[in-house]
Amino acid sequence: MPSVSMTVNGKAVSGEVEARTLLVQYLREQLRLTGTHVGCDTSQCGACVVHMGGQAIKSCTILALQCEGAEVLTIEGLANGSELHPMQAAFREHHGLQCGFCTPGMIMTAVDMVTRLGTELDDHTIREELEGNLCRCTGYHNIVKSIAAGARAMGGEPLQQAAE
């Protein structure tokens, strides 16, 4: 079996994988990083979004072998120790999650959105940018609010207190 080496959440990892192994399968099954979820088999739902080289990707659309030498960041690596990333804190503050299954993908997508588009995101932009992420619980209402607040918090503004 071929082997692959990459950096995941700042840690060097390597292992043998079947050539057909997807990155998400490698993360979940071999590294036991189960925060990245699988919600579909057609690359539609976005529950598996991680960052590779600082960009959001769907980890179900790339083979583990294609990630040779890559820097991968998953939801487990986003917080700074026990201190939540501002986007994580914003999802909690604004009730941006219910069952939590889509949440890791939503948060990783949201952080990428801020990286690309800045910390002032209007609702229309956020909704368009969420094209690749499905949520069945929240009606997106509070996810949009969470991302707007999380983006501002990433720009240094404190999180608004009242979740509405």
Added chain:
Amino acid sequence: MGTNGTGVGARVRRVEDRRFITGRGRYTDDINRDGQLHACFLRSPHAHARIRSIDVAAARAAPGVEAVYTGRDIRKFVTTSDDLLEEDVGGLICGWMIHSKDGSPMKAGAHPALAKDTVRYVGDHVAIVVANTLRQAQDAAELIQVDYEVLQAVVDTGTAQQPGQPEVHEGIAANTVYEWELGDRAKTEAAFASAAHVTRIDLVNNRLVPNPMEPRVAIGEYDPGEESFTLHTTSQNPHVARLILSAFVGLAPEHKLRVVAPDVGGGFGSKIFVYAEEVVCLWAARRLKRPVKWTSDRSEAFLADAHGRDHVTRAELATDRDGTILGLRVKTIANMGAYLSTFASSVPTYLYATLLSGQYAIPAIYAEVDAVYTNTAPVDAYRGAGRPEATFVVERLMEVTAREIGMDPVAFRRKNFVTSFPHQTPVIMMYDGGNYDAAMTKALAMSDQAGFAQRKSDSARRGKLRGLGYSAYIEACGIAPSQAVGSLGAGVGLWESAEVRVNPTGNIEVLTGSHSHGQGHETTFAQLVSDRLGVPLDTIKIVHGDTDKVQFGMGTYGSRSGAVGMSAISKALDKVVAKGRKVAAHVLEASEEDIEFKDGKFGVAGTDRTIDFASTALQAYIAHKFNGSELEPGLKEGAFYDPTNFTFPAGVHVCEVEIDPETGVTTIERFTAVDDFGNVINPMIVEGQVHGGIAQGVGQALLEGARYDASGQLVTASFMDYTMPRAGDLPELEIGMTVTPAPSNPLGMKGCGEAGAIAAPPAVINAITDALGHEDIAMPATPAAVWRAAQRARLPMPAH
């Protein structure tokens, strides 16, 4: 009860969130057991076929394969050995008996976990391959050769009973499960005979796929030493799953079967039911003496999760000259799919026709429901379950009638609202409280009805059509009084249990039979306990979802966890306080009658002598201040709560749409919901439930529809073909509340989980038909359908 801090009424941030936002939730697929094998199910590619033979030899010989089993293998174990009896493991059951008009019981076709001779829908279970890795199991499944004799399939709901259709289950004539009725036929016919106006509509309530984001998972385990099973599964009600697997499927007695439903990623009804994969994984785990894990992919979820809705209905409303409703008559054909799923039979009957009175005083109602088999996936409860179908019938009729008789749709509703309580409807339900007019008034103000005319003319100037639609819904929640549902055919009671365990150091574990899969029980249930015992939120842990920890419970569905589940906790808390008072009386050397409990302290009335709750707990456990003949040590109390009535959440949703007649695209410009859920524990969480419900309701109205082709192939079997609502499809939602406490439970709660999915579809369609100027549009109102309807509206001929 304050609205600050962490008590009842406060917008407490959720306790469970931290693990989910850091990727440390523990969903079933995140669990891996030592030595586990992986399962892949071979599913039928045909909607209806006889199995002539199955050749599994090549699959058995494939790399990594431990076993391949078919329907002929799944037989009962000899109790004292690992041998198999001739007798098959029991089939899956439907737990609600419905009787036809003629008194005959419903006709339930056999539902084996793995098909034996016949497959009845695309996705039906033919064989299981168990291998060391999932990929090996999947590869081997492709090597199984099945010789099928393909049979003609019946797919369409409306025509399934017609002569010449093939029988889904041999010997069940006209594919008819039951022909049921409710209400007074003669009285209703008399009402129609005397009516000044009759409005008649034909409706299809489109078939939906629930699609919680987490697909189903089952991990079966067997411990040969203990001779006991464990099932980790994605369930909304693990105790009911255990009961059915034990009492009906017969895999193990209840005390030898542990069912664990850990973090579950959404359910919406589809995870209430017991599924074939759970049975087969458990059985295979015993056969192989190793854990067997199955994880559904999304394609399997589309094919084999129970679907929702799928009604074909003709409905008529009779009114007199001044717009007073005289009677309602409904004939519905409900698709059950190929087999009766766990609660399927109750959905189009007692969860549907009992709500046909809506918010209105209707003197006579008569409903007929025929349930039919087709060669499609089983259909069962999906968010709202029967009540969305009823609301769609009633609220479409209200809107169309108002238009036909030339009355304002709001005035027509107000004229017919139930205004005094209790109100006995002609269809079983007794509404015990509410204020429908107040919700309407608030909804009209919040949705700025006054400004609608201006907005409509602005749209018209831009070549767009604007419309306004209302939905004044009612639902029966807090499911349900056991005696009542028992008299209607339910196989179980629908109470809930709770146990409050106070530890010696004063922290508290609350065991509940409710199950949280997104509803935030770990927060709201703790808020109730914190409020009542005056203890900090972080000293309370809510335990659920494990039959080894919680003695019994009925689970979470039907917006029951607040009204029923929390009422059980409330009852147990009363007992804890009563016991604490006895302990405190001994410690404070006072008479029990003089002990008060206030702000988390037991005290002697009229003195400053007090003992706080945690110290009382410690005294209860060290038991130094009383002897065993006076009082039992410890502080742990349980309660079962059986509601005395359903609860009746109700409200008004208002939808405003703009349609581009050139493209057929409908944009929801405003959506306003005003709901009366009775008392609310955490408004933040309740609003979130409403948001999610509305999204599913808007999805049904505009986007979603499961379609089978004539041969029974599901042509909407992925997220690329079945349109799930995405963020860009929905507007910001305006949520308001009115409060009339529910009289039937101690907390005055009614339930909020299903309201949005119930209310939204008719609000959206009423808005679209208002914009179009005619009624000829079906759900989902996709751009193609709306474009055609908009073109038709421009033609100088009647739409048909």
